[in-house]
Amino acid sequence: MRRYTLTTFGCQMNVYDSGRLEGLLAERGWVKAQKADEADFIFFNACSIREKAAQRVISRLKEFKSLKKARPNLIVGVGGCLAEQEGANFLKKVPFLSLVAGPRRLTEIPALLDRLDPKGPAIILAGDGAEPRPPAAPASQAAPLSSFVTxxxxxxxxxxxxxxxxxxxxxxxxxxxxxxAEVEGLLARGCREIVLLGQNVNSYAPKGSPAAGKASPFVDLLKRLAAYPELWRLRFTTSHPKDFPPELIELFGSLKTLAPSLHLPLQSGSDSVLKAMGRRYDRAQYLGLVKKLKKAAPLLALSTDVIVGFPGETEEDLADTLSALAEARFDSIYSFKYSDRPQTRALGLPNKIPEPEKARRLDLVQDLQRKITLEINQALVGQELEVLVTGPGRNLGQMSGRSGTNKIVNFIGPSSLYGQLARATIVEAYAASLLGRLATPAGELWAAAGDAAGARS
Ligand code: SF4
Known part of the structure; x- marks a missing residue:
């Protein structure tokens, strides 16, 4: 029996790609090893979006040097955006690698492993392969309750x-x-929540799409997916603010299956920084979009991305970002210090902000957001939320799940609630989660879940 470990870094796209790879490995008889020293194949699906994360992956890979020396038949590989970026150069940093595979080549790995010589030269896979799209997930596996679909x-x-x-x-x-077809397969295998994935999911345009100005193919796709009665929740990420036609905004108010949560990257609240970033919207357009979305769906929970310390960012620019956060009142944010990346335009920009200053700015952003998040969550105390129960909670006897607004809700309840839609009254609120009390008696939950599915058909 061949064993592997797979470690994923970075975005949901990498999580999705890793899930595909695991499915394909299982089809060829690979099983997961409990720890690296039991594995025949060690693989890191790595991210290149930030310098610090890339360095961490490289130093963690180097830790396998002695294991590879002791077991020359061990295959150590790296994939994802970092592998694409580094290519053969990766071997200068981690010479004992057998495999370097960019994100568009990951599905070739399982077949490749059958013929790869761990003592021979490394194989480098980059760019588009013969088969850029991963095949459908193996029909034999139970699907996760919540699944990504690219x-x-x-x-x-x-x-x-x-x-x-x-x-x-x-x-x-x-x-x-x-x-x-992929969604139907997942629903048939028990999935009840689909998260549509793409770098710019709302610029979805398959071949033969109507010309610009006609019906949005993404809106059409959402409507078709929402028609499946077994699908309880539909989400998508990541969306670009420039690709939000009125009919997409309107769907948040009219399409019940479309969960009331949206990730809408802001990046900066300053017009001059947005322009330098090349984001193709300004502050007024972004905040106007937030207003329209909240008007269409008043309960909509918004999350965003913010970068501080972009080259040339002034105190005034930072103040604009802070005031945009205060105005939009996001439920949560992912905030980062700008970091230079190879090939990008910003790499050559002047007026780089020193690290300690970037750290100070990040603290200001995160302090403000912590306050806003806590206020929003505390306003939920006393409200009853529908929770898709995804597994045990952190404490004994607790179950955990996500509200439609994508908040973690923990509550005391039986494990039989897994995979059900429960209702919980919020009794305490924290910045990262909510504590609830089960509102529906456990015996009625099967019926409740059935009703909820029916209401969505
Ligand atoms: S940050 Fe900009 S360039 Fe990068 S994936 Fe998003 S839209 Fe594309």
Whole structure:
């Protein structure tokens, strides 16, 4: 029996790709090892979006040097955007690697492992392969309750700080029929929540899409998916603010299956920084979009990304970001210090901000957001939320799940609630989670779940 370990870094796209790879490895008889020294194949699916994360992956890979020396037949490989970026150069940093595979080549790995010589030269896979799309997940496996489905890959936007267009290539959308077939397969195997994935999911444009100005193919896709009665919740990420036609905004108010949560990257609240980043919207347009979305769906929970310390960012620019956070009142944010990445336009920009200053700015952003998040969560105390129960909670006797607004809710309840829609009254609120009390008697939950599914059909 061949054993592997797979460690994933970075975004949901990598999580999705790793899930695909695991499915394909299982089809060829590979099983997961409990720890690295029991494995025949050690693989890191790595991210290149930030310098610090990339360095961490390289130093963790180096830790396998003695294991590889003791067991020369061990295959150590690295994949994802970092592998695409480094290519053969990776071997200068980690010479004992047998495999370096970019994100568009991961599905070739399981077949490759059958013929790869661990003592021979490393194999480098980059760019588009013969089969850029991963095949459907193996039908034999139970699907996760909440599953990712990629609808498009790559990016055409070339934001000044971002390596994605260079590493994942230009935008390519999957055909709707292929997506629907994958979703049907997942629903048949027990999945109840689908998260559509793409670097710019709302610029989804499969071949033969209507010309600009006509009905949005992404809106059409969401409507078709929402028609499956077994699908309880539908989400998508990541969306670009420039690709939000009125009919997409309107769906948040009209399509019950579309969960009331949206990740909408802001990056900066300053017009001059947004322009330098090449984001193709300004502060007023972004905040106007937030207003329209909240009008269409008043309960909508928004999350965002913020970068501080972009080259040339002034105190005034930072103040604009802080005031945008205060105005938009996001439920949560992912905030980062700007970091130079190879190939990007921002790499050559002057007026780089020193690290300690970037750290100070990040603290200001995070302090403000912690306050806003806590206020929003505390306002939920006393309210009853529908929770998709995904597993045990952190404390004994607790179960845990996600509200439609994508908040973690823990509550005391039986493990039989796994996979059900429960209702919980919120009794305590923290910045990262909510504590609830089960509102529906456990015996009625099966019926409740059935009703909820029926209401969505
Ligand atoms: S939209 Fe900008 S930040 Fe997002 S993946 Fe494309 S280039 Fe990167």
């Amino acid at each position: 609808v498009m890959e790559g990016c055409d936007n070339f934001c000044a700080y971002c390596v994605v267009p260079y590493l994942r290539g230009r935008e390519k959308s999957r055909e709707p029929g292929e997506i629907l």
